Amino acid sequence: MKYQKDARTVEGCLLDAMYKLAIINEEQRKQPYLFYFQRAARTDRAVSAVRQVCSMRLNFDEKLPVEGPSALNTLLPSDIRVMGIRRATRTFHAQKSCDSRTYSYTLPTYAFAKFDKLTTNSYRIEEQTLAEINELLEIFKGTHNFYNYTSRREADDKSCFRYIMGFKCDKIRLHKDEFSGQETEFLTILITGQSFMLHQIRKMIGMVISITRGFLYKSDVQRSFDAVRMDIPRAPGLGLLLEKLHYANYDRKFKNTHETLDDWGEEIEAKVTKMREEIILQEIFREESRTQS
Structure with a gap:
C-alpha cells in the first residue's frame, strides 16, 4: 500500500x-x-x-x-x-506505534518436493517434510543480521539486524482448479517480527525451499547471518500477505482512554476473515494454478 x-x-x-x-x-x-x-x-x-x-x-x-x-x-x-x-x-x-507485524506466505506444497521428485499437482507433503520445514523456521527466530535477505545493504549496516518472534507452518488446504479440475495442495507459513526489510520474507522462504529440496544445507541458514555475501533465491510475491499489525503496547498504555487497536471485535474480524478466505486467498490459488510461479 x-x-x-x-x-x-x-x-x-x-x-x-x-x-x-x-x-x-x-x-x-x-x-x-x-x-x-x-x-x-x-x-x-x-x-x-x-x-x-x-x-x-x-x-x-x-x-x-x-x-x-x-x-x-x-x-x-x-x-x-x-x-x-x-x-x-x-x-x-x-x-x-506498531510493536510487530504478522505476515503469511501461501504456496503449493510441491515447492518443497525433493529435487529428484516430480513437482506436480498430485504431490502431497509428508509429516516428515513438515517437521523438517518447522526445524528450519525455528533457526530464523531471534535477532540476526539479515543483510543477505535484502538488497543494497552491507554486513556492517546495523539496520539489517531484525528480530523474528515467530515462524511456523500453519494450515494445509486443497484447492480445485475450476478449469482443469485438478486439486493442488497449499501450505501457509506464518511469520511475526518487529519489522522487515525489502524482500526479506520472500528470501527467507526461498532459503527454506532450497534447503528442503536439497539444493542447500541446513547449516546455510546460520551461515547466511555471517558477514559473507550469499546469493539467496527469492520466492515470488504472489503468496505473501500482510496479516496483522500488533499494537499491544499502545493498547496497554491507553486502554482507559481510547479504544483498542489490537482487537476490533468479532463482527469486524468475521468480515476480515471472509474477505481473506473468499477473495484474497482464492486469487492466490487461481493465479498460482494459472502461472505455477
Whole structure:
C-alpha cells in the first residue's frame, strides 16, 4: 500500500474516496503528508494486505467512526474495504506505534518436493517434510543480521539486524482448479517480527525451499547471518500477505482512554476473515494454478 501519482494503488483509491466524501480537500488528496497520513506497512507489487492500519489527523466528527466505513466502501472497489475507524491519541503513528507485524506466505506444497521428485499437482507433503520445514523456521527466530535477505545493504549496516518472534507452518488446504479440475495442495507459513526489510520474507522462504529440496544445507541458514555475501533465491510475491499489525503496547498504555487497536471485535474480524478466505486467498490459488510461479 503506497501512493503513486500515475498508478492505481490501494492508498490512491482510499484518498480519492475520502476526497469525494469531503473528509479531505484536494490539496490533502495530492499531498497526504499535510494531514499526517501514514500507513503501518507498505506492500509491494503482487503482495496483498488482509489487515492494514492507517493514521491521520482529521477534524473530529463523531459520525465518522460510525458512518464512515460504509460510506467509503460504496466508493471503493470491491477488493478494498474499510473495516473500521477509531479515534486514537494525537501522537499515534500507524508505523512507529506498531510493536510487530504478522505476515503469511501461501504456496503449493510441491515447492518443497525433493529435487529428484516430480513437482506436480498430485504431490502431497509428508509429516516428515513438515517437521523438517518447522526445524528450519525455528533457526530464523531471534535477532540476526539479515543483510543477505535484502538488497543494497552491507554486513556492517546495523539496520539489517531484525528480530523474528515467530515462524511456523500453519494450515494445509486443497484447492480445485475450476478449469482443469485438478486439486493442488497449499501450505501457509506464518511469520511475526518487529519489522522487515525489502524482500526479506520472500528470501527467507526461498532459503527454506532450497534447503528442503536439497539444493542447500541446513547449516546455510546460520551461515547466511555471517558477514559473507550469499546469493539467496527469492520466492515470488504472489503468496505473501500482510496479516496483522500488533499494537499491544499502545493498547496497554491507553486502554482507559481510547479504544483498542489490537482487537476490533468479532463482527469486524468475521468480515476480515471472509474477505481473506473468499477473495484474497482464492486469487492466490487461481493465479498460482494459472502461472505455477
